[in-house]
Amino acid sequence: MMKLYSEKTPVKEQPSKEIIQYLLNYSKQLKVVKTNLNYIELHLN
Amino acid sequence: MKSTKLPDGVLVNNYIDGHEKSLEILIYRHKQRIFSFILSKILDKDLAEDIFQDTFIKVIKTLKKGKYNEEGKFLPWVMRIAHNLVIDHFRRSKRIPTISNSDEFDIFSIIGDDVLNAENQIIKSQILDDVKDLIEELPEDQKEVLIMRMYKDMSFKEISESTDVSINTALGRMRYALINLRKLIEKHQIILISS
Numbered sequence: 001m002m003k004l005y006s007e008k009t010p011v012k013e014q015p016s017k018e019i020i021q022y023l024l025n026y027s028k029q030l031k032v033v034k035t036n037l038n039y040i041e042l043h044l045n
Numbered sequence: 046m047k048s049t050k051l052p053d054g055v056l057v058n059n060y061i062d063g064h065e066k067s068l069e070i071l072i073y074r075h076k077q078r079i080f081s082f083i084l085s086k087i088l089d090k091d092l093a094e095d096i097f098q099d100t101f102i103k104v105i106k107t108l109k110k111g112k113y114n115e116e117g118k119f120l121p122w123v124m125r126i127a128h129n130l131v132i133d134h135f136r137r138s139k140r141i142p143t144i145s146n147s148d149e150f151d152i153f154s155i156i157g158d159d160v161l162n163a164e165n166q167i168i169k170s171q172i173l174d175d176v177k178d179l180i181e182e183l184p185e186d187q188k189e190v191l192i193m194r195m196y197k198d199m200s201f202k203e204i205s206e207s208t209d210v211s212i213n214t215a216l217g218r219m220r221y222a223l224i225n226l227r228k229l230i231e232k233h234q235i236i237l238i239s240s
Contacts, residue, residue, distance in 0.1 A: 013090065015080045015097045020072055023101045027068050032109040039110050 053119035061108055068108075072101065075120055079127055082198050086131045096134060100127040118207060121197050128197070179229045187222035190215050 031042040051059075053071060060067040079100065084093040103126050107113050113122075180188055189208060193199045201219075205212045 013081055013084050013093075014077055015094050019094050019098050020076065023072060023098065023105070024065070024069055026102065027105045027109075028065055030105060030109060032106070034110070041106070 057108065057113065057119055061111065061113070068105070071119065075123065078120070079123055082124060083127050083131060087134065092134070096127065096130050099130050103130075120203065121193070121199060121207065124197050124199070176226075179226055179233070182229055183222055183225055187218045187225065190218040191222040191226075194219055 029044050031044055033040045033042060051067075051070070053074075056067040056071050060071070076097075080093060080097050083096045083100070084090065087093045087096065100123060104123055180191060183191065186208075190204055193204045193207065194201070199207070201212050201215050204215045208215065210218075
């Protein structure tokens with residue numbers, strides 16, 4: 001039978017731990033306030 | 046707490062409610078799949094990390110703004126964001142010509158490439174538009190599987206879970222989608238060729 005598709009070779013690469021940690025810190029520091037017109041993003045240190 | 050057992054949808058809701066740990070679980074659960082997808086397109090680890098980071102910044106902002114409305118389909122949604130950012134990257138990089146520091150610099154290599162790239166880009170975009178129109182003519186169940194597989198880069202296991210059918214059914218729908226696409230190409234006498 002004709003092969004209609006082929007499975008892609010999986011790439012076992014991962015993002016660095018620093019990137020993950022940055023994202024987790026970014027999330028903790030980000031506060032979003034909704035106003036009548038739009039959203040205000042506050043980055044709290 | 047058996048946090049790894051929680052479905053994505055529950056973790057997303059918990060995160061929206063302020064449970065920061067849920068984001069960590071989601072990132073660790075899907076990081077390899079999302080990063081591998083980006084890296085497979087970009088082929089540069091540093092750039093792939095930038096796009097991975099931008100993807101999750103968009104995810105975080107959207108969730109915190111309460112704009113997420115995918116109802117349990119977290120991974121396909123994140124993959125779509127990553128896919129769009131990859132496209133943005135290629136669009137940006139084509140607009141900025143790069144000149145290598147070489148004594149044998151040839152201005153025509155850049156001018157010639159730009160002209161060809163522009164032409165190729167138009168042809169490719171016309172082909173993609175034609176294919177999109179053809180996909181629209183497919184039956185809904187076949188269209189859904191084909192879009193998930195080809196545009197969202199989902200595995201058949203994920204497609205079967207997402208559409209609530211067996212893997213064999215998903216495979217069958219993909220097969221019929223491709224057969225029907227070929228029939229539609231013949232019917233409309235469309236030529237899909239890119240140099």
